[in-house]
Amino acid sequence: MVREWDPRTASSDEITSLLGTLNAVLAADLPQDPPWRESSLREYLSEVMPGERRISWIAQAEPGDDGTPGEVVGHVQVLLLGGIGVLEVLVHPSARRTGLGRTLVRLAARRVWDEGFQSIGVEVVGDTPAVAFYESLGFTREYVETRSVLDLTTVEWPALAEMATGVGAGYHLEFWPGGPPDELIEAYARAKAEVRDVDDGELRPSSYDPQRLRDSLDTLHRRGMQPYIVLALHEQSGEVAGLTEVVVPAQHPTRADQYDTIVVQDHRGYGIDRAIKARMLMELRSAEPGLVEVQTWNAQANEAMLKVNAELGYRPDRDWCEYSVDVAELVHRLDPPATRSDGPAH
Numbered sequence: 001m002v003r004e005w006d007p008r009t010a011s012s013d014e015i016t017s018l019l020g021t022l023n024a025v026l027a028a029d030l031p032q033d034p035p036w037r038e039s040s041l042r043e044y045l046s047e048v049m050p051g052e053r054r055i056s057w058i059a060q061a062e063p064g065d066d067g068t069p070g071e072v073v074g075h076v077q078v079l080l081l082g083g084i085g086v087l088e089v090l091v092h093p094s095a096r097r098t099g100l101g102r103t104l105v106r107l108a109a110r111r112v113w114d115e116g117f118q119s120i121g122v123e124v125v126g127d128t129p130a131v132a133f134y135e136s137l138g139f140t141r142e143y144v145e146t147r148s149v150l151d152l153t154t155v156e157w158p159a160l161a162e163m164a165t166g167v168g169a170g171y172h173l174e175f176w177p178g179g180p181p182d183e184l185i186e187a188y189a190r191a192k193a194e195v196r197d198v199d200d201g202e203l204r205p206s207s208y209d210p211q212r213l214r215d216s217l218d219t220l221h222r223r224g225m226q227p228y229i230v231l232a233l234h235e236q237s238g239e240v241a242g243l244t245e246v247v248v249p250a251q252h253p254t255r256a257d258q259y260d261t262i263v264v265q266d267h268r269g270y271g272i273d274r275a276i277k278a279r280m281l282m283e284l285r286s287a288e289p290g291l292v293e294v295q296t297w298n299a300q301a302n303e304a305m306l307k308v309n310a311e312l313g314y315r316p317d318r319d320w321c322e323y324s325v326d327v328a329e330l331v332h333r334l335d336p337p338a339t340r341s342d343g344p345a346h
Helices: 012-029 041-046 100-114 129-136 157-164 182-195 210-222 272-287 303-312 327-334
Strands: 002-005 053-060 072-081 084-091 119-125 140-151 171-177 225-234 240-249 255-263 293-299 315-326
Touching: 002 100, 012 041, 012 072, 012 084, 041 053, 053 100, 072 100, 084 100, 100 119, 100 327, 119 129, 119 327, 129 315, 140 303, 157 272, 157 303, 171 272, 182 210, 182 225, 182 240, 182 255, 210 225, 225 272, 240 272, 255 272, 272 303, 293 303, 315 327
Parallel strands: 084 119, 255 293
Antiparallel strands: 002 053, 053 072, 072 084, 119 315, 140 293, 140 315, 171 225, 225 240, 240 255
16 A cells, blocks of 8 residues: 655654664665664654655555554655755565555656656665666666765774864864854855855755755754764954864764865865864764764765875765656656646646
């Protein structure tokens, strides 16, 4: 049974069952990744930025003989943002090759079409069955990043402490758990705008507007995700010369996610990139004693940041690919002819 589903009003049993499917998928496809926890999972699935919407469906097995609901064996959600629908699909390994994945994608694609959107994007992890699945549906690879993982148990902390102080004269570093203070938000946004025109993928967009940055930080907190920020400040101008962001999710608190690391063009060449990332790791050691790993994603052409990560001890792990497809083409490929309409509703 497949039905539209709202995590905000879902039963605790459904959330727990979905978590079981998520962890079964991780165990099959990414066995080195830590299992997720139920902490703030409902909020993670439901909270979005202002102006964005998330629509979800679940697939449940047949009810038990005693009438108890069946386990959740599949889940699809589509996040509608900007001009694109971002898709996420989970199918329990025991339910794969049954057509369930295609059914879930068809439901999401039909809704995206009806909402008037023209394209769907999805993040696909390299060397998993998802690659062949999405390519069989007509999705095209648009962008590739390399995920790297740092095992904090292997870090040489004295050497890292030295790196954290290796910033050029005229700059100092500040650590802001939870996000920078409001008086720095505008300077923070200007620094983030440095990468506005860089092709760094569109499925995880950055925020360059001060209010959108405030909203983004607020959304992270509501989703159970604790942000940590290190800023490099130019002492003469007070401008943010560089920044790095790490988020520790309640859902997998032993592995943190590295978000943006940016050094403003005019301030490059002063060791800021390595210093801010080293300082972040030093601070996380105290702020998050249960943390074991940090994962980061970098464009394969970003040789400078890949070099910094290697110096810090990160090791390449997997390719992380963005795929996209024209919604009309996907709907026509998946929908039975009798269910098609002439165009999207507006």
